Amino acid sequence: MIRRRLSFSAFLFLVVPVLLSMPVSLAGQAAQVPAPEEWFGFRMGTDGRLARWDRMVEYYRLLGESSDRMTVWEMGPTTLGNPFLALIVTSPANHARLGELQRLNALLSDPRGVAEAQIEEAIRSGKAVIVQSLCLHSTEVAAGQTAVELAYDMVTRTDEEMARILDETIGIMIPCFNPDGQIMVADWVARTTGTDYEGVGLPVLYHHYIGHDNNRDAFMQNTVESRYGAQILFREWIPQAYVDHHQMGGFTARIYLPPYAEPIRPEGDPLVWREMAWYGAHMAYKMDEEGLEGAVNAAIYSGWGHFGFHWITPFHNIAGMLTESASPRMASPLYVHPEQLGGSRQLPEYEAQTTFPSPWEGGWWRVRDIVERQKVAYVATLDIAARHRETVLRNAYLKAKRQTERGEAGTPAAFVIPADQHDPLTMQHMVNKLLGQGIEVQRAGQGFTHDGRLYPAGTFVVSMAQPKRGVIRWLLGRTSYPQNSYTVDPEGNPIRPYDMSGDVMAEFMGVRVDAVDSPVTAPLAKVAALLAPAGTVTAGAAGYVLDGRLNASFRAVNLLWNEGVQVERAERDGSGLRAGDFVVPRTIAADVAARIAEQTGVDLRALEQDASAVTRPLQRQRVAMYQRFYGGNMDEGWTRWLLEDFAFPYTTLLDAEIRAGNLNRQYDVIILPDDRADMMTGEATTDRALEYPPEFRSGLGDEGVAALNAFVRNGGTLVTFASAGDLPIERFGLPVRNIVAGLPGREFWAPGSTLRVDVSNDDPLGLGMPDRALATFTASGQVYQVEAGAASQNVRRVVSYIDRDVLESGQLRGEDVIAGKAAMVAVRHGEGEVVLIGFRAQHRAQAHG
Numbered sequence: 001m002i003r004r005r006l007s008f009s010a011f012l013f014l015v016v017p018v019l020l021s022m023p024v025s026l027a028g029q030a031a032q033v034p035a036p037e038e039w040f041g042f043r044m045g046t047d048g049r050l051a052r053w054d055r056m057v058e059y060y061r062l063l064g065e066s067s068d069r070m071t072v073w074e075m076g077p078t079t080l081g082n083p084f085l086a087l088i089v090t091s092p093a094n095h096a097r098l099g100e101l102q103r104l105n106a107l108l109s110d111p112r113g114v115a116e117a118q119i120e121e122a123i124r125s126g127k128a129v130i131v132q133s134l135c136l137h138s139t140e141v142a143a144g145q146t147a148v149e150l151a152y153d154m155v156t157r158t159d160e161e162m163a164r165i166l167d168e169t170i171g172i173m174i175p176c177f178n179p180d181g182q183i184m185v186a187d188w189v190a191r192t193t194g195t196d197y198e199g200v201g202l203p204v205l206y207h208h209y210i211g212h213d214n215n216r217d218a219f220m221q222n223t224v225e226s227r228y229g230a231q232i233l234f235r236e237w238i239p240q241a242y243v244d245h246h247q248m249g250g251f252t253a254r255i256y257l258p259p260y261a262e263p264i265r266p267e268g269d270p271l272v273w274r275e276m277a278w279y280g281a282h283m284a285y286k287m288d289e290e291g292l293e294g295a296v297n298a299a300i301y302s303g304w305g306h307f308g309f310h311w312i313t314p315f316h317n318i319a320g321m322l323t324e325s326a327s328p329r330m331a332s333p334l335y336v337h338p339e340q341l342g343g344s345r346q347l348p349e350y351e352a353q354t355t356f357p358s359p360w361e362g363g364w365w366r367v368r369d370i371v372e373r374q375k376v377a378y379v380a381t382l383d384i385a386a387r388h389r390e391t392v393l394r395n396a397y398l399k400a401k402r403q404t405e406r407g408e409a410g411t412p413a414a415f416v417i418p419a420d421q422h423d424p425l426t427m428q429h430m431v432n433k434l435l436g437q438g439i440e441v442q443r444a445g446q447g448f449t450h451d452g453r454l455y456p457a458g459t460f461v462v463s464m465a466q467p468k469r470g471v472i473r474w475l476l477g478r479t480s481y482p483q484n485s486y487t488v489d490p491e492g493n494p495i496r497p498y499d500m501s502g503d504v505m506a507e508f509m510g511v512r513v514d515a516v517d518s519p520v521t522a523p524l525a526k527v528a529a530l531l532a533p534a535g536t537v538t539a540g541a542a543g544y545v546l547d548g549r550l551n552a553s554f555r556a557v558n559l560l561w562n563e564g565v566q567v568e569r570a571e572r573d574g575s576g577l578r579a580g581d582f583v584v585p586r587t588i589a590a591d592v593a594a595r596i597a598e599q600t601g602v603d604l605r606a607l608e609q610d611a612s613a614v615t616r617p618l619q620r621q622r623v624a625m626y627q628r629f630y631g632g633n634m635d636e637g638w639t640r641w642l643l644e645d646f647a648f649p650y651t652t653l654l655d656a657e658i659r660a661g662n663l664n665r666q667y668d669v670i671i672l673p674d675d676r677a678d679m680m681t682g683e684a685t686t687d688r689a690l691e692y693p694p695e696f697r698s699g700l701g702d703e704g705v706a707a708l709n710a711f712v713r714n715g716g717t718l719v720t721f722a723s724a725g726d727l728p729i730e731r732f733g734l735p736v737r738n739i740v741a742g743l744p745g746r747e748f749w750a751p752g753s754t755l756r757v758d759v760s761n762d763d764p765l766g767l768g769m770p771d772r773a774l775a776t777f778t779a780s781g782q783v784y785q786v787e788a789g790a791a792s793q794n795v796r797r798v799v800s801y802i803d804r805d806v807l808e809s810g811q812l813r814g815e816d817v818i819a820g821k822a823a824m825v826a827v828r829h830g831e832g833e834v835v836l837i838g839f840r841a842q843h844r845a846q847a848h849g
Contacts (some may be wrong), residue, residue: 004368018339033066033156036148040421044145045368049696051145052333053179060151066093067155069166075228079179079208080307082227091153091166091765094127100169100188101127108396109238109317110467113403119397128392131232132378132763133174133309136215138181138206140188140247141331142370147175149371150378161383172232172239173560175403177225178214182207189331192693199329203696205632209641213634213844215244215308219475219503220846222641229309234316234438239391241279241319243381244310245374251340252754253347254360255373256324257283261346263486264303267470268314269399273303275414278492279381282322286380292373294360299347304481306499315470316438317399323377338362399469407464415476416450419458420798421512422770425552425601425692426848428531430509431460434475437769439468441527447561448522451512460527461520475505476513481751481811489553489785492666494745494813496779500752503809507774508847537595539586540606544593547602548580548768551646551848556600557582561620563592568615569767575611579761580768583615621717623650625671626658626708628698630685635674635721635840642845655682659703663711671709672724674780674840680727681705703733713830723780724834727796734834735791735826738782740817748817750777753810754838756802757823765798765826765835774808775799775823775839776847782838784822799824 011072015302037043039059063071064087064846073086091803093645104126107114134143151173154162166172178183188202205211210223233242248256258280264273281295287295301322305311313320328334336818338361341350352359385392407413421427434441444459462472467804479502481487487495506513537544546553548570557567565588570577577583584593584604593604627636643650653670657663677752678684682699689697700708709732712718718728726741728734740748756776783801786792801818826832841847 011750015036024592033063036152040148042175043368043749045142045366045371047333047366048198048331050141050186050189050190051148053082053144053182054069056148057085057176059148060085060087061376063155068095070151071095075231078179078222082179084179084225085149085175086228086232088177089151089166089171089173090127090169094167098170105129105238108393109400110399111401112254112466120527121324122691123390123393124651126393128169128241129172129832130169130241130243130382130385131172131174131237131239131631132243132381133177134245134374135175135182136177136244136309137212137791138176138185139201139330140327141185142325142367143245143374144176144182144246146245146371146378147173147369149173150375153375153379161379163405165379165382165386169382171382172237174229174232175840177229178207180208185330194330195692197693199332200691201330201631203433203631204631205634205637207637209631209637210844211634211637213638213750215310216306216499216844218304218309218312219307219437219505220433220844222845224351226766227436230316230436233309233313233318234436238316238438239318239382240396241275241321241385242310242313243279243321243323243377245377246299246322246324247327247370248643250327250334250365250738251336252300252326252342252344252350252683253296253356254292254326254365254369255287255296256299256322256763257287257295257296257297257377258321258323260301260303260305260322261299262302263482263484264314265311265474267473269317269403269470271395271399272314272317272319275395276314276321279319279321279384282384282693283377283380286376286383286643287373288358290372292376293358294326295358295373296347296356297517298355300344302345302486302498304497307503307603312471314475315468317396317403317467323374325373326365328365328367328370333364333366335364336362346535349666360631390560398643403467403469404465405464408468410464411517412477413464413519414516415462415472416455416516416520417460417462417512418514419456419460423550424508425533425550426509427511428533428601429848430511431506431527432530433505434462435470435527435530437468437475439472440466442524443527444522444524447525448520450520450522451516451518457469457736461524462532463519465519474503477504479504479809481676481753483811492746494749494751495810497811500778502753504754504809505846507809508776508843508849510773510848530670531599535600535604537590537593537597537604538606540608541586542607542610543586544584544588544604545577545607546582546584546604548578548582550602552600552602553582555646556602556616558649559596559599560588561593562647563589563596565592567618569763570611570615571767572614572762574614575609576607577611577614582618583611621668622666623648623669623671624653624663624667625650625673626680627652627654628675628680630679630688630697630698633673633675637723638845639671639673639842642842645845651814655698655700655704658700658707661703661707663707664714664716667711667716669717669719670708672718672720674722675724677724677726677730691801712832712834715831717833717835719835719837721837721842722778722782722840725838728829728834729836732829732834734823735785735789736795736822736827736830737785738838739785739821740781740783743814743817745813747816748780750807750810750812751779753777753812754808755810755812755818758802760796763796763798763826765824772802773799774849775801775841777839778842778843781840782836783818784825784827784836784838796826797822797824798826840847
């Protein structure tokens with residue numbers, strides 16, 4: 001087993017000798033490997049039974065130790081400390097030359113500067129690399145069980161098809177992308193099967209922080225699991241194809257297979273989209289060959305989706321694909337009547353069509369039905385790559401070469417990331433995220449001029465003349481979501497995109513990026529390793545200053561508080577300070593200052609003059625955040641992740657404590673993450689509550705709402721994100737209203753868009769922000785208008801949408817509805833304050849700006 005901190009070259013150095021010493025034939029070993037039903041005591045997909053991750057890990061280790069076809073790559077611990085595995089499956093002969101095959105694959109993935117003879121040799125001698133992942137969404141219970149049978153089959157089958165697959169491909173399986181969640185779900189199923197609560201979903205998030213959003217993290221790589229996936233897909237292996245196996249609703253086709261439905265996101269190489277259709281057709285062909293009804297291609301899931309793993313990979317020149325099987329009731333069967341079956345995107349009616357020639361007619365649907373279909377889809381992907389290995393490899397080369405050529409010939413030619421940023425540490429953080437994608441980034445050692453602009457030393461340049469041109473364009477360039485017959489219905493109503501209409505990393509992170517139309521010719525050096533800025537410490541006569549514009553300064557302040565250090569903040573410019581700067585006394589221990597500067601990258605600059613006239617002491621706030629059940633709330637999980645990342649202590653508040661009242665005794669600030677008011681009060685879950693055990697039923701009720709109202713009136717601060725604002729607006733009688741509430745899409749529409757805002761950065765809530773910024777607006781967003789009356793004096797506008805040209809990226813209908821209106825307000829209520837943030841300022845921990 002290989003531990004996390006080894007580089008992959010070290011991994012190969014250690015593993016290859018072991019592989020060389022293994023016997024070539026498996027004939028004598030197959031009998032030593034117990035079948036899954038023998039090891040686990042039941043067949044995978046048995047009603048009400050789920051193998052648990054800890055036992056799966058033992059089984060995979062046994063397979064790896066017993067077979068010369070499989071290496072178990074232990075990549076490191078998960079969020080909660082469980083093992084994260086990848087299984088490398090190929091022939092013993094390929095295992096013996098794994099390092100060479102990885103090198104050949106790298107040449108095809110990035111052929112810049114490689115001689116044609118080397119390319120031809122890589123095509124002749126290389127092997128197709130196929131990565132497939134399972135169990136990313138752990139309540140989609142089948143895939144984790146499927147992986148067990150697949151792994152066993154891969155190391156024991158001796159037929160011609162498997163021999164060809166092993167000889168011609170390197171298959172990398174991520175058997176569970178969310179081990180922590182798999183354990184949670186397996187335990188929940190074991191607890192509820194045979195009770196009145198059988199088949200109900202997990203009451204909490206099935207990733208410790210982010211639940212279902214764990215596949216929205218591929219481009220930002222906030223979680224460790226995402227970083228492992230990116231390590232395989234974007235840097236160390238760069239496969240020719242990738243498939244992520246999922247489940248969907250239970251009342252349409254039995255399994256969705258590639259390609260995607262319309263619209264597609266452009267800028268990928270055309271061969272990528274052709275390959276998806278090619279792989280998907282073979283999967284479907286094999287389904288019908290096996291008599292497995294209900295497979296549909298080119299439907300349900302559009303080709304323009306969020307930048308999760310299967311939707312970002314096409315722009316890495318990987319045929320990134322998805323399968324989605326119909327779901328039962330968790331691990332329990334579901335009976336589906338024929339009249340319950342319906343169509344979806346590009347499956348307008350539930351009846352036979354060219355992409356759906358064998359409809360399933362209804363009946364019992366079980367986890368075992370999914371296991372059988374996922375196994376066929378998994379092996380079919382490997383089978384067609386094995387049959388056409390040289391074509392697959394040549395097209396990998398062609399995609400990389402042509403994308404590079406497009407970048408050389410087209411515009412923009414590059415993206416320049418100036419060193420002089422509002423928050424340079426966040427800029428460097430973004431550069432690290434680009435490196436995590438395997439994108440080549442260069443840095444200028446001295447200042448230069450380009451297109452009439454002067455750029456200082458330390459400026460970064462991302463050339464488009466590289467194979468990953470497609471992903472660069474979408475992460476750094478402005479995005480316009482299409483408006484055509486695929487995105488607007490015949491009545492003119494917009495059709496919601498699958499998640500966000502744009503995933504522009506630079507916009508989310510508040511980093512200035514300049515698109516330039518000609519190549520940058522200044523001397524540049526390739527950034528070879530992740531940036532690790534270490535702050536400096538310079539003592540001053542009056543103490544130290546931390547730049548209030550830096551996100552990292554907030555973490556530094558929390559770490560200083562942990563050391564018992566008093567901190568002040570500048571309320572206005574003066575005495576060598578900028579409004580928002582933090583001031584630390586000169587009495588701080590030198591070792592504490594040095595350690596915090598190193599940990600955060602923040603400079604502790606010298607303050608030479610007394611600044612007490614423009615500063616005020618800060619007091620650490622006692623923060624709590626509301627958490628409910630009924631599957632949990634992803635926005636709550638992301639906000640928890642963010643608070644911990646910036647070292648804010650907080651308490652999780654459940655219904656009973658809120659209803660008990662007297663909240664001011666324990667807390668200064670309470671956060672309501674984005675959520676519907678009726679979900680928080682429990683009014684939306686009255687019938688649903690009985691599905692769950694009593695201890696997992698949520699709802700503030702009238703008592704809880706009254707307690708929150710009293711908390712604010714008695715001096716507390718309530719912070720709400722997006723739709724959570726409805727609760728205090730409606731229940732506390734605040735003098736504001738959400739002007740986009742209930743508007744049809746024809747009148748107002750901004751589905752996951754970045755919008756331009758003005759910030760009142762002289763307000764205490766706007767300190768450290770630039771005058772002009774961007775807001776991430778999602779479907780739950782709110783826009784505020786102050787109601788006329790005496791109470792209007794209690795409202796401060798902190799952030800407002802600009803007067804025109806509001807859209808930065810994505811899609812916006814009804815600009816006139818929100819232009820000039822408030823995006824964030826602070827409302828005095830009794831002795832306290834309600835801060836209504838109508839957009840997702842902490843959206844998925846991606847909106848660093």
